[in-house]
Amino acid sequence: MKKDDLKNGFWIFGNKGNVWSNTAHIFTSPASSTLCGTPMLSTNWAKLNGVKEIGCQKCLKIYNQKTLAEIIIGNL
Numbered sequence: 822m823k824k825d826d827l828k829n830g831f832w833i834f835g836n837k838g839n840v841w842s843n844t845a846h847i848f849t850s851p852a853s854s855t856l857c858g859t860p861m862l863s864t865n866w867a868k869l870n871g872v873k874e875i876g877c878q879k880c881l882k883i884y885n886q887k888t889l890a891e892i893i894i895g896n897l
């Protein structure tokens with residue numbers, strides 16, 4: 822899925838490893854981790870490098886199955 826197709830309130834996140842392996846995640850504010858639970862401790866290299874494709878299958882599955890409210894509550 823392309824990051825430009827993300828719904829309002831969702832953004833791409835990826836550390837260096839994610840950029841290299843094309844497995845960028847999805848996150849939403851105010852969560853401190855990605856949808857699949859990866860802590861966002863590093864710089865958002867996917868954003869800096871202009872990565873366009875969300876590659877994390879776990880994030881995509883959660884994104885497609887849950888509402889924004891469910892995701893935020895699950896991350897608090």
Ligand SMILES: [Zn+2]
Pocket residue numbers: 845846847855856857858859877878879880881
């Ligand atoms: Zn993920």
